[in-house]
Amino acid sequence: MNPSPDVSLVDVDETVLPELLELAKRDASPDEVAPPAGGPGWDLERTGWFLSYHRAAADGLDGPAGEKSWAVLCGGELAGSVRLKQNAAAAVPSAEAGIWLGRSFRSRGIGGAALRLLLAEARRAGVGCVTARTLAGNGAAQLLLASVGGHITPDDDGTVIAVVEL
Numbered sequence: 775m776n777p778s779p780d781v782s783l784v785d786v787d788e789t790v791l792p793e794l795l796e797l798a799k800r801d802a803s804p805d806e807v808a809p810p811a812g813g814p815g816w817d818l819e820r821t822g823w824f825l826s827y828h829r830a831a832a833d834g835l836d837g838p839a840g841e842k843s844w845a846v847l848c849g850g851e852l853a854g855s856v857r858l859k860q861n862a863a864a865a866v867p868s869a870e871a872g873i874w875l876g877r878s879f880r881s882r883g884i885g886g887a888a889l890r891l892l893l894a895e896a897r898r899a900g901v902g903c904v905t906a907r908t909l910a911g912n913g914a915a916q917l918l919l920a921s922v923g924g925h926i927t928p929d930d931d932g933t934v935i936a937v938v939e940l
């Protein structure tokens with residue numbers, strides 16, 4: 775694995791958004807990128823969700839949606855996306871994280887590098903604790919979350935929650 779891939783985060787503006795959608799459709803499963811909605815593939819409902827989600831998240835953690843998404847670039851190429859969502863119910867400033875990469879960008883250290891950049895963004899925004907939830911069967915995501923210091927606890931609904939104290 776390349777120990778230091780050239781990874782950066784950029785805002786998902788109206789130039790990046792269609793390219794990110796194209797990457798998601800071409801190189802990821804719909805359920806890795808968007809919540810279950812409508813039929814199995816990239817129907818109009820899921821595509822609509824994708825576009826409105828990233829547009830709403832453009833305003834940042836302090837915006838009306840309380841969310842921020844970024845596109846992940848690797849060597850200048852679009853590789854995937856990361857996101858943060860403010861957790862208003864938490865006692866300490868806390869946010870939930872998410873990440874997906876195109877299949878052709880996985881297992882090269884890009885996820886770890888992108889997640890570390892995301893944690894730095896969270897720290898800059900004054901967040902003290904980042905959580906992430908994934909399926910108990912998603913070994914790659916759990917290894918990734920553990921590699922950035924996540925403490926992983928299984929839940930009784932078939933998911934695990936990772937908590938990273940910043």
Ligand SMILES: CC(C)(COP(=O)(O)OP(=O)(O)OC[C@H]1O[C@@H](n2cnc3c(N)ncnc32)[C@H](O)[C@@H]1OP(=O)(O)O)[C@@H](O)C(=O)NCCC(=O)NCCS
Nearest residue numbers: 873874875880881882883884885886908914915917918921
């Ligand atoms: C989860 C995901 C982002 C991981 O990204 P990645 O770039 O492949 O991960 P990295 O190459 O940076 O690896 C991070 C760690 O996980 C391990 N890892 C990653 N993929 C692995 C795999 N398929 N099998 C075993 N270990 C794996 C690496 O060895 C590394 O551990 P280390 O730092 O101790 O060496 C990527 O697989 C993905 O996009 N999956 C689909 C969406 C998803 O599941 N998102 C997670 C929701 S929280």
